[in-house]
Structures are given as C-alpha cells and as structure tokens.
Amino acid sequence: MTLKIDKSLAEVLEWREKLRLECESMSREEQIAYIHQGAQEFMRRHNLNLVTMDSSTRKTRHSNCISR
Numbered sequence: 001m002t003l004k005i006d007k008s009l010a011e012v013l014e015w016r017e018k019l020r021l022e023c024e025s026m027s028r029e030e031q032i033a034y035i036h037q038g039a040q041e042f043m044r045r046h047n048l049n050l051v052t053m054d055s056s057t058r059k060t061r062h063s064n065c066i067s068r
Helices: 007-023 028-045
Strands: 051-054 059-062
Touching (some): 007 028
C-alpha cells in the first residue's frame, strides 16, 4: 500500500528537513535566534506587523516590524 502525500505537505516536510539540517550543529539558544531572525526578515519583506505572545510572561507585545 502506497501512502499519497499532498504536494503542500511534502513541501512543508522538505522545509522542515532543511531547517533541521541547518540547525543541527547549533545550541538550542542559537536555533531559536536563527528561526526568530528568519521570521522577522519574512515579516519585514511582506510588510507584516503581527502581535506575538511571550510564553514566559503570557503578555502580548507588538513585533518589531516596519509599520505601514
């Protein structure tokens, strides 16, 4: 029996594996900083200003993005 994987799921799995390989030699703190930096760059590139939740304090804060 062959399992059919949706094209979008296959793409997400490919991204996940690429990120795992890029981060495997980094410490946990370095991995978090790397992913955070990538997310910030994406938000700037797409002119997004999102509210994020700080899980340690449960307070909302606005991300540091360029406003429209």
